[in-house]
């Protein structure tokens with residue numbers, strides 16, 4: 112019993128044969144590219160520009176680990192500000208008071224629409240525009256603020272989605288027990304909302320790690336250098352890219368585990384559905 | 385106010401966008417009594433329960449619980465809506481059990497039970513915990529206090545939900561089809577707990593389709609249809625010998641579904 116559709120397919124290759132052949136072609140292209148790279152590139156030069164052992168050593172001696180710590184500190188502080196600001200903005204967006212909603216929406220759209228680098232340039236010019244102005248906790252204060260202002264706009268939307276994903280019955284159960292709206296929010300809604308958006312919030316944290324590379328634009332002193340500022344400075348000094356490569360690997364030390372965490376959290380959320 | 389019934393609802397009306405769901409409900413419940421609300425789906429039973437504890441605002445009429453006018457203050461002949469905090473305070477006196485349990489999934493069974501006494505009444509954790517343990521013992525879950533809702537069966541979850549409501553020591557318990565979301569074999573354990581509460585003199589309003597429970601436990605059975613009370617009285621009358629055609633056909637439909 113063969114239907115007409117079957118006979119049409121049988122005329123050419125079977126689907127399995129066709130997939131096999133396509134895979135063969137892909138491998139052939141890959142091997143050709145690898146061979147080309149092996150024989151055409153000047154590996155000696157690449158090695159001495161990107162991976163020169165003495166500069167790797169120098170990068171460590173000059174304090175790449177301090178820069179790594181700075182990156183973590185800048186990111187962590189900004190994340191806390193982003194979390195607090197994002198929660199506040201999310202609640203304002205869900206408020207029944209119109210002006211709160213409008214202000215939050217304007218803020219979120221403004222800072223999500225703007226390249227982060229523009230915000231950082233603005234922060235670098237603040238002391239010029241307002242003479243004698245200082246932000247406390249130098250250099251942390253200004254960095255946390257600049258990063259946190261942008262992060263809170265992104266996180267607000269994530270947190271709002273989480274709040275809205277908490278079933279209505281939860282709020283009603285809380286109310287029926289005599290909880291005030293504020294108490295129900297704090298004890299029942301927000302803890303569940305944050306659990307729901309743990310994975311996307313961790314994604315925002317990864318983005319924040321990378322955004323922290325922009326803080327050198329603000330013009331922090333050399334003692335405040337994070338990985339990118341530090342690596343750039345050193346690469347300039349040595350006229351060699353090895354410090355940048357080392358710094359790049361340092362970013363991966365932070366972001367790869369976070370990426371794995373996100374995937375775990377997503378898998379867990381998928382399972383509990 | 386001493387001769388007033390615990391629940392005194394007068395001519396309660398409620399509409400959702402021009403759809404009049406409650407068309408003037410009167411209901412009195414004496415302290416210690418059990419009232420079962422029967423009626424076809426969509427007749428307004430859930431809405432009425434939610435009006436009692438102000439999860440819905442009513443459009444007309446009045447509801448008093450233990451002498452308190454629910455949701456409003458009356459000055460002269462004018463009604464003023466109470467503040468959220470004042471309404472929250474009124475709700476403490478009324479426990480509610482939902483069809484879908486609505487336990488807090490991020491808390492263990494015992495934390496579900498102590499949350500409101502600690503946060504709302506300001507009880508010490510130690511005192512609240514002791515009473516919660518006693519309540520969970522009472523609903524037969526004394527050994528599952530550390531379990532999260534997701535680790536409990538539907539029947540167990542509903543019993544925790546009953547303990548959670550009782551922990552506030554309410555004057556009145558509302559049950560909205562507490563066994564409708566349960567597998568048939570789990571219905572009995574929840575009804576048994578409710579029977580015990582009734583025997584202990586808890587004032588209860590129960591929306592249910594469990595006829596044997598209504599017949600054996602209720603002091604008064606109220607049959608609602610299309611937003612009005614069609615018939616009310618002792619179970620022997622309303623279930624055993626209904627006077628209205630709508631009641632009769634509802635009961636016979638229910639019987640044919642169950643057999």
Ligand SMILES: Nc1ncnc2c1ncn2[C@@H]1O[C@H](COP(=O)(O)OP(=O)(O)O)[C@@H](O)[C@H]1O
Pocket residue numbers: 400405423424425426427428429430431432
């Ligand atoms: N929040 C709501 N918005 C609009 N309509 C509603 C809402 N809640 C209930 N209703 C309507 O009110 C009617 C009565 O509902 P309900 O009180 O749940 O009845 P029952 O519990 O007796 O089945 C139904 O027609 C339902 O669609």
Ligand SMILES: [Mg+2]
Pocket residue numbers: 429430431561
């Ligand atoms: Mg209902």
